[in-house]
Amino acid sequence: MEKISYEDASKELKDIVVKLEEGSLPMTKAVELFERGNELIKVCYACLDQAKGKFTEIKETLDSLEEV
Numbered sequence: 001m002e003k004i005s006y007e008d009a010s011k012e013l014k015d016i017v018v019k020l021e022e023g024s025l026p027m028t029k030a031v032e033l034f035e036r037g038n039e040l041i042k043v044c045y046a047c048l049d050q051a052k053g054k055f056t057e058i059k060e061t062l063d064s065l066e067e068v
Helices: 006-022 027-067
Strands: none
Touching: 006 027
């Protein structure tokens, strides 16, 4: 998977959506952007999953500290 930050991937994805919604692109370019958008969605989901894992880990650590 490509190394790109969530913020950068999200911004590029928003830009792609705007271009696709305009409807003025040639079919080949639209397909190319659609495929790129799918790649960026995967990057965003991976970043979100990683962040969720870190939050879960922190919560579990805090919960165990409260038991002490």
